Amino acid sequence: MKIVQTVEALKALIRQAKREGKTVGFVPTMGYLHEGHLTLMRQAKAEQDVVVASIFVNPLQFGPTEDFAVYPRDLERDSLLAESAGVDLLFTPPVEEMYPSGHASMLTSVEVSEITTGLCGASRPGHFRGVTTVVNKLFNIVEPDRAYFGQKDAQQVAVIKQMVKDLNMNVTVVAVPIVRETDGLALSSRNVFLSQTERQAALVLSRSLRLANEMLAGGCRQAGELRKAIAEMIEKEPLAHIDYIAITDAETLKEAEVITKPVLVALAVRIGKTRLIDNMVWEG
Ligand code: AMP
Numbered sequence: 001m002k003i004v005q006t007v008e009a010l011k012a013l014i015r016q017a018k019r020e021g022k023t024v025g026f027v028p029t030m031g032y033l034h035e036g037h038l039t040l041m042r043q044a045k046a047e048q049d050v051v052v053a054s055i056f057v058n059p060l061q062f063g064p065t066e067d068f069a070v071y072p073r074d075l076e077r078d079s080l081l082a083e084s085a086g087v088d089l090l091f092t093p094p095v096e097e098m099y100p101s102g103h104a105s106m107l108t109s110v111e112v113s114e115i116t117t118g119l120c121g122a123s124r125p126g127h128f129r130g131v132t133t134v135v136n137k138l139f140n141i142v143e144p145d146r147a148y149f150g151q152k153d154a155q156q157v158a159v160i161k162q163m164v165k166d167l168n169m170n171v172t173v174v175a176v177p178i179v180r181e182t183d184g185l186a187l188s189s190r191n192v193f194l195s196q197t198e199r200q201a202a203l204v205l206s207r208s209l210r211l212a213n214e215m216l217a218g219g220c221r222q223a224g225e226l227r228k229a230i231a232e233m234i235e236k237e238p239l240a241h242i243d244y245i246a247i248t249d250a251e252t253l254k255e256a257e258v259i260t261k262p263v264l265v266a267l268a269v270r271i272g273k274t275r276l277i278d279n280m281v282w283e284g
Pocket of ligand 1: 178180186187188189
């Protein structure tokens, strides 16, 4: 595995791979890798000749009061893990490499409307513009055939797919199912912030999604009823504070009332100071 820090060096290596007729898979991450990231990388390796992964904590997608400064970072450990998962080129640009004049001075951005306004977009203004802008930059640098994203960030997947479709980008977006701990907690780099008691409390996210799944399997078709049952379960957990409970059409992310089509049940919950997200799709 080669570790590359500059755009120019990465482009040269990718040009060479493409000249050799190789396909390129790409896994963008913010690092502090866990089994969720590694699953994306392994799938990319199984499907493509060359796997590029990026580790970049993107300042553009963090709000002023969010956790950019304290977001966990460990490049040494990440390099070993990425290599073990089959990554060929690990792109770890410093912020100045991605934003030479500073991210606040970027004059160009890419923004997907409508589907970015609800769910995480409502509580994190500007977040998705930061995501689509950096993913656009990364796609232009890597020119991947396939790019792999986790269903853990369901809205992100929908937003990236929309961007790729609307802008005729030459990349196939692959969504990979959520990887969980054995007790149900969705893997996240932010889980490291949780104390032991918070870690226990955090199980309320997956538990309430299981409840929603059972209610849907049992015939419940009223989004309001589902939302109420989920809220009641989360509110019983003293360390948990609901950011949102969204029950939406799985494709359009428009709020559902009566459930007739595949539905996304998505949660954002603060456990102490840590904001966690989780979701499930009910296929019907
Ligand atoms: P992040 O480093 O949090 O930006 O995540 C990088 C990629 O890994 C994104 O596409 C995430 O959706 C994906 N990812 C993060 N956690 C998980 C998980 N538990 N299961 C599957 N994919 C994940």
